Amino acid sequence: MNQSVKALDDLVILDLSTSIAAAWCTRLFADFGAKVVVIEPPEGNSLRHLVSNDSEGSNLLTDHLLSNKKSLQLDIESTDGRVLFLDLIDKCDVIVESSVPSQLEKYGLGFNDLHDSFPDLVVLSVTPYGQANEYSFAPANSLAIAARSGWASINGFEEKGPLSTSSNQSAYCAGVLAYGATLAAIFSARQESGSGQYIDISEFEVMVSNFAPPALSSEYSGNITKQKSMHETNLLAGPVPVQDGHFALTLSRAHFFRDAMMVLGLEDLAENLDLHETWYRMAHKDLWMGRVQDAMSEWTREELFDELALRRVVAGPVLKMDELVENVHLQERGFWNLLRDDPLQVLRPGAPFKLSETPWVLAHKAPDIGQHNEELTHMILHSSNAIKSHDGGI
C-alpha cells in the first residue's frame, strides 16, 4: 500500500461548516486526500469558540474536527471577500455549509445563485432539521435529535425515563452520511449528462433512518417499541455484571447457545434441543436466563471473552476508553495515531474504515486561523495577486 496514493486528491472542498456534523463530513474528505479549505471569518470559525473542555483550556473539538484541513481567512460577508470567494469556487468541486436556511442566499452564494456559472458545483447543507420545513429554524443538538427521532424513547429503562444517545451521535452520523451523499453527487455530476446539484442533509432524518427497524416493528405489530423495564434487565438488553465489570453475550443462534452453555458449565441447558430453536428460546427465557447470568457473574471479562471467542460465540466485554487505548487488537490494526506536528503527541482515533490502495491518513493538526493564506493563493488560484495575504487575513 502506497501511503501517498489518495482516493480523493482530485477534489477541492470549500468548507464553510460551523457545526460538528458538517465539519466531520469535511474532515473525512480531508482524511482521504481531498484538499479541504476552511473559510474562516476574521474571528475564526465558530467551532474554535466552543467552550474549552480540558483542564489545559484546549478545545478538543477544534483539534478533532479541523485536523488535516487548511485554513483561509476570508470574510464572505464583505464585498471583496465574496469576489474572492467566487474565484475560489471556480477551482473547487464542493461547498459545504451548515448555516440556517437561506443564509448563503443572503450573500448571493446559494446554490441557485451559483449553478449557472458553476454547473458542476455540488453544494451540501448539513443542518439539524434540513431545509424548507417547519422545523428548519428550530435550534437543536444531539439531545433534541435523539428525542425527536425516537431513539430516546427506546434507550434506557422505563423506570428512569427516556435516555439520549451517547455523545454527539446525530452529528457524526449525519456527517458521514453527508460525506457519502456528496461523493454520490460528484459521481452523478461526472456522468455524461450530469451536473452539479444541491444536497440537503438533516441530522434528524439520518437518525430517523437509523431508527427504521424499531419503527417498522411497531408498524407491523401495532405495539410501540418501548424501553425495557429494569426488572427485565438481562442478557437480551445488553451487558450484565461479571466479576470485574460488565459483559455482553448474544445467543442468537443455536450453536452460540450450545457452546456458551458448555463454557459456563450448564450442560443440561446445552443438551436441551428445544432451546436450540431461537423462537422457543425467546419464548421460554425463564428456563435459562437467570442461570446463565448467575454463572457469568463468577467469571472475569477476559476469562469469558477468551473462552467464548475461542468457540466463536458472539460475546464482548464492556471496555472503557483507557482500555481501548491499550487494546492489543486496535493497536495491531494501527487504529491509534500520533501527529508529527503535534507538540503534545496525543493519541488520536483513526480510520473508520480501511481502503487497501488509498489509505486514510491523519497528517496535520488543526491549522491556525489563516495559516494557509499564502499557500492557497498559489496552489488554488495560481495567482499571487488574487488574494492579498497578510497578518490580518483577506
Place this chain on the structure above:
Amino acid sequence: MSGPLKGIRGIVLTQAWAGSYCTELFAMAGADIVQLEVRKRPDSWRGTYTAPMSESMNKISTARHVWNINSNFNAVNLGKRSFTLDLSRDEGVDIFKSLIKHADFVAENFSPRVMGNLGFSYEELCEIKPDIILASLSAYGHDGPWCNVPGIGGTVEPTSGMSALLGYGDGVPINSGVMYPDAVAGLYGFSGLLTALHYRNRTGKGQFVDLSMQEANLANIGEAALEYTYTKQVPNAIGNRHKIYAPHGIFPCADGVEGNKKWIAIAAENDTQWLALCEISGMSWASNSKFSNNVLRKENEDELNQEISLWTRGQDRDLLSDFLSSKGVIAAPVLNAKELLNDHVLRSRGVIVELDHPEVGKKAQIGAPFHFSQDKISVERPSPLQGEHSFEVFSELLGMDRDEYEKLVAENISGEGPPK
C-alpha cells in the same frame, strides 16, 4: 430506481442490519442492488423458516411466509432485488461468478474467513473482474488478534466504548434500545464504498474496503477518545446531561391519552437561550443566584432539573416544544415509533413513505435520508421477498431462459423458501 447512483450495480451478500443498511442506502440513491440470499442459511433478519407467525401477521390474508414478513428484514432492504443460489454447488458458484462480471462492487458482512472459504476472496473476485471493489463489514476487521472473533451490534457496542458512554450516570453501562452500532457501521460502509468507487472512476482500479464495526463506532465517538488521550480522565456516561451546559435534560410533561407518559428534551447552550427559557417558564429562575451563570447552573444541576421538572410536568409536550423552539430554546418532544411514523414533516419530505409489500400490504416505512436537487430520490420498491427476482436477474444479466431457470429450481440451486 432514480438517484445519483443510477448506473452503479452492487452484487451483494449483505445480511442482518449493518451490511443490509449499507447497501440499502445505495439502492435508495438509485443503484441496482442485487442481493444474493442462501436458502440453507437464511438472513438472520428474515428469522427462521420454522418460527410461528405473529398474531398481527396472522390477520393479514396475504402474509404467507414467515421469512418474508419479518419487520427487521423489511426495514433495511428497500429498493433491492433478491436472488437465491446454492453456493455449495458448482452450478451456483458458476452463476455467481458470471454475475460478478456485471458488478461495480461486492459487499458482505460475514466473518472475515467466510468469503475465502466460499472461493470469493478479494483476490479471487479480481480474477473474475479486475476492477471490482469488495467491501467487507465485519465486527473487528480482517487482521489483528480479534479478526476471527464474531460480533454483532449487541457486542460491538460494549467493545467499541459506546456502552460505557450510554447510561444514567450510575456506573451501569447500557446498550441502545436496538443494536445501534449496526446503523453506524452501515453509514460508514456506504461512505467507504463510495470513496473506493470515486477512486476507481478516476483510475480504473478497484480495491478492498475493510470496515471493522468496532473501529467505525469508536471513530463515531472520537471526541470521547480524544478527551481521554488529552486529559487521561476516562469519560463516563452522564445520562441526558451535557459535560458543559445546563440545563440539558429530558423532562416529564402532562400525560397523553390513556395515561401515556410524555416527555420533552430541553437544553440551553448559552445565556440567551437560558434567559428565554426563564421568561417562558414564568418562574423566578433568572433571579436565583444558584442559576445565574452556566457554571453555577452546572454546579446546581440536580436542583435546576427538579425545578424544570416541576414546571414541565403540567405542560402539553408538543405545545411547549413548539413554543420553546420558536423562541430559540433547544427543545424537542420525545417521540415514540408510532408518533414518528406520523410526523408530517417527515412525510412531506418523503422520508416516511407508504410502501405496498406483496405479503404484508401497505405500511409506513422509513425511506431515504438524503435529498438531491437534480437526482430526485424516489423509494418505491419494498424489500424483496426471498428470491423474488432470481429469474429476472438471471435473465437480464446472463440471458437465461425460463427453462434453464426452472431446471435450477428443480435441482434446488435456486428457488424460494426452505430448500427441499
